[in-house]
Amino acid sequence: MADDGSQQSTNVWPMPKFYFEVKWDSAVMSFEEVSGLDVEAQPIEYRHGNSPVYSTIKMPGLKKYSNVTMKKGVFKGDNKFWDWFNKIKMNTIKRLPVTISLLDESGKPTMVWTLANAWPSKITGTDLKAQGNEVAIETIEIVHEGLTIANG
Template identity: 30%
Template sequence: MSVTPGTRPHPHLGAHFRLEIDGLGESDFSQCTGLGGEVGVEEYAEGGENRFTHRLPSRAGFANLVLKQGAGPGLGLWDWWGEFLAQGAVRPRDGQVHLLAWRDGELAPVRAWAFTRGWPVKMSGPDLDAQSAAVAVETMEIAHHGLRLLGLDG
C-alpha cells in the first residue's frame, strides 16, 4: 500500500465480513473468532551445550473458526452440519472469510483468510426469549486443516 506524504493509512474496521464455503455460497456474519494459528516449539538439550537449549519449530495448530450471525432464511450451513447426523460423515470443504470495507460506495474485500478441509463441529440456534427484542443469533464452529492470509488486489 502506498502512502501519500503527510497521511497515514487507517486500519480496517471489523464491522463487515462474509463467509464463503465451496458449494454452499456466501453468508454474512456479525462476529468471527479463530483467525490465527500457532507453531509449536520443541526443545532439544544438546549434550555438552549448557548455555542454552535449542528451540525448534514443530507442528502448526489452528483454532476452530467460531462464527455468529443473525438467524435468517438460509439453511445451507445447517444442512452442511446435518450431513453428519444423517450420514455419519460430513464432506470437508474449503472456504474463505472476507473482511469488507467501503470503497467507492460499495463493500469490497480488503482482506481474506482461506481455510482448507473445514467441517462444522458445532451449531447452536439462538436463545429464544419473548421478553427480549434482541436479534436471534446462531453460532457455527468450523474445524479445519489450515489457514492462510490471501493477497488481494487493490
C-alpha cells in the same frame, strides 16, 4: 485554515473490521461475527546431553490452527448450518473451502483468509428469553486443515 484531509495519505488508517463477507464454497453468507482466525507454531523443547547450558532450546514445531466461530441471525427457513452438519456420517463429511474477506469502502477485498477443507464441528442454537429484546443468533464452529492469508 482547517485541514480538509485532501493531502492525507490513504495508507495512514487501519481498516475497520465491520465490513466483511464470507463465502462457503461459492455461496455468500452474512454473519454478525467471525472469530478464531488464529495460527500458532507449537514449540519443541530440546536439550542434548552434553550441552553446557542447563536449559532447553526451543524450535518451531507443527502448526496448529484454531477453530473458526461464526455467528449469524436466525431466519425462517434457513437451515444451511444444520443441513451441512447432518451430512456427517462415520468419518465422512463434505469439506468446503471457506473464504473470509475484509472489504474496503467500495466492497473490494483487502485482506482474505481462506480455510482449507472446512467442516462444522459444533452448532449452538440461540438462547430463548421471554423478557429478551434481542435478535436470535446461532453459532457454528468450523474446523479446517489450513489457513492462508492474502493481503492485497
